[in-house]
Amino acid sequence: MVKVIAVANQKGGCGKTTTSINLSASLSFLGKKVLLIDLDPQAHSSIGLGVNPEELEQSLFDVFDEDGKDVDISDVIVKGYKNLDLAPAQVILSAIEQKLSGIKGRESKLAEKIKTLKNAYDYVIIDCPPSLGLLTFNALCAADEVLVPVEPSFFSLHGLKKLLETVALVREVTGRAITTHSVITMFDRRTKHSRELVEDIKNFFGDNNLSVIVRKNIKLQEAAQAGKPITEFDKNSLGFKDYMQVAVEIMERCGRDDIPSISSFLAKEDPSPFSVREEVSGNDVVATATTVAIEIQTASRTDVAVSCYPKVVTGGVLFSFCAQEAQCIEIAGDFNNWERKKLNTPGLSETTWTTVVPLSLGVYRYKYVVDDIWVADPANEYRAPNPFGGEDCIFEVS
Numbered sequence: 001m002v003k004v005i006a007v008a009n010q011k012g013g014c015g016k017t018t019t020s021i022n023l024s025a026s027l028s029f030l031g032k033k034v035l036l037i038d039l040d041p042q043a044h045s046s047i048g049l050g051v052n053p054e055e056l057e058q059s060l061f062d063v064f065d066e067d068g069k070d071v072d073i074s075d076v077i078v079k080g081y082k083n084l085d086l087a088p089a090q091v092i093l094s095a096i097e098q099k100l101s102g103i104k105g106r107e108s109k110l111a112e113k114i115k116t117l118k119n120a121y122d123y124v125i126i127d128c129p130p131s132l133g134l135l136t137f138n139a140l141c142a143a144d145e146v147l148v149p150v151e152p153s154f155f156s157l158h159g160l161k162k163l164l165e166t167v168a169l170v171r172e173v174t175g176r177a178i179t180t181h182s183v184i185t186m187f188d189r190r191t192k193h194s195r196e197l198v199e200d201i202k203n204f205f206g207d208n209n210l211s212v213i214v215r216k217n218i219k220l221q222e223a224a225q226a227g228k229p230i231t232e233f234d235k236n237s238l239g240f241k242d243y244m245q246v247a248v249e250i251m252e253r254c255g256r257d258d259i260p261s262i263s264s265f266l267a268k269e270d271p272s273p274f275s276v277r278e279e280v281s282g283n284d285v286v287a288t289a290t291t292v293a294i295e296i297q298t299a300s301r302t303d304v305a306v307s308c309y310p311k312v313v314t315g316g317v318l319f320s321f322c323a324q325e326a327q328c329i330e331i332a333g334d335f336n337n338w339e340r341k342k343l344n345t346p347g348l349s350e351t352t353w354t355t356v357v358p359l360s361l362g363v364y365r366y367k368y369v370v371d372d373i374w375v376a377d378p379a380n381e382y383r384a385p386n387p388f389g390g391e392d393c394i395f396e397v398s
């Protein structure tokens with residue numbers, strides 16, 4: 001069954017188009033058949049996929065504008081990349097509100113037209129304009145899910161209540177359960193302000209906020225300028241990694257059970273959004289390690305813990321975790337049937353607990369246990385949900 005996802009937020013410039021293009025491209029990269037509907041008269045999704053709206057004979061305007069013609073979405077589709085098709089926009093789409101005024105059923109026009117596609121696609125992604133007018137209302141009426149990109153800026157939460165109210169109205173009118181998700185975009189970890197705003201956004205959306213945070217990455221802008229999705233522009237970029245994670249998380253949240261493993265697509269030592277990169281030099285080895293601090297709260301104390309991204313060494317994989325007041329640190333994973341194994345107690349003047357686990361090539365899930373509290377490795381942002389409602393860390397030995 002096709003899943004229709006409207007990417008909506010009436011605030012301008014929050015990343016709707018970038019998310020629409022790159023979520024669509026990442027889903028298609030993962031083997032899904034995707035249609036991207038550019039519902040914005042600015043036609044940025046069309047331009048961002050290398051289509052010149054001025055050269056088009058027909059576009060979504062013709063699909064909406066009856067005028068005696070019977071134009072379906074399939075009549076205006078432009079073939080994009082691999083499994084990705086585009087239904088493009090032209091500036092004339094801005095006239096549709098006036099053109100359809102007073103016409104019965106004008107809010108459900110897009111939903112009707114999407115039905116004619118039958119099951120040609122796994123996902124239909126709709127890039128909405130920055131307004132809550134007729135076009136966005138059409139997208140919401142057609143949607144199973146709404147994805148709200150939010151960029152951490154002073155006004156980012158302003159107006160979101162209105163959007164959620166509109167979604168609630170559509171739920172009532174159509175009688176369908178539409179789920180809203182949010183994704184934080186354009187995150188710049190260097191500013192404290194940005195980090196604080198992220199917390200505000202997370203608090204506002206709660207569990208509906210995707211756990212992946214899309215970082216500010218110039219490659220996403222360059223890709224759009226080159227008329228390509230990030231999957232075709234730079235597979236080593238943070239933008240590629242982040243949007244691949246968005247795609248996987250969306251698939252999980254849509255309840256799809258055929259989710260491919262993406263760890264093989266991703267670089268091994270990519271820092272998490274909050275991480276600090278440090279050069280660590282050994283005897284004659286220079287490695288780049290990612291160390292990240294978190295707070296572990298127990299009933300009696302708060303402990304600042306620092307972990308290091310797992311590292312392949314002679315004899316296996318080195319796991320290291322430092323928590324100054326910890327009495328016992330253990331590791332468990334699918335490589336040892338989730339049996340907790342104690343890390344080596346640090347020497348008197350040291351605080352880092354380490355262990356080398358002999359692992360052959362493969363992808364593994366693991367977690368640390370600090371004084372009986374299960375903790376995801378803060379240095380490892382590659383996560384997958386576990387049956388207990390938490391997340392396991394994913395590590396690949398390649």
Ligand SMILES: Nc1ncnc2c1ncn2[C@@H]1O[C@H](COP(=O)(O)OP(=O)(O)OP(=O)(O)O)[C@@H](O)[C@H]1O
Pocket residue numbers: 011012013014015016017018019040042044128129130185186187214215216217218220221224
């Ligand atoms: N993660 C990112 N890193 C760097 N630049 C980004 C990122 N996401 C978006 N941008 C840039 O920010 C600008 C606004 O993004 P985008 O066009 O996706 O927003 P929008 O919500 O679609 O805007 P509009 O409301 O006008 O439709 C663009 O120049 C885009 O390239």
Ligand SMILES: [Mg+2]
Pocket residue numbers: 016017018040044127128
């Ligand atoms: Mg846009």
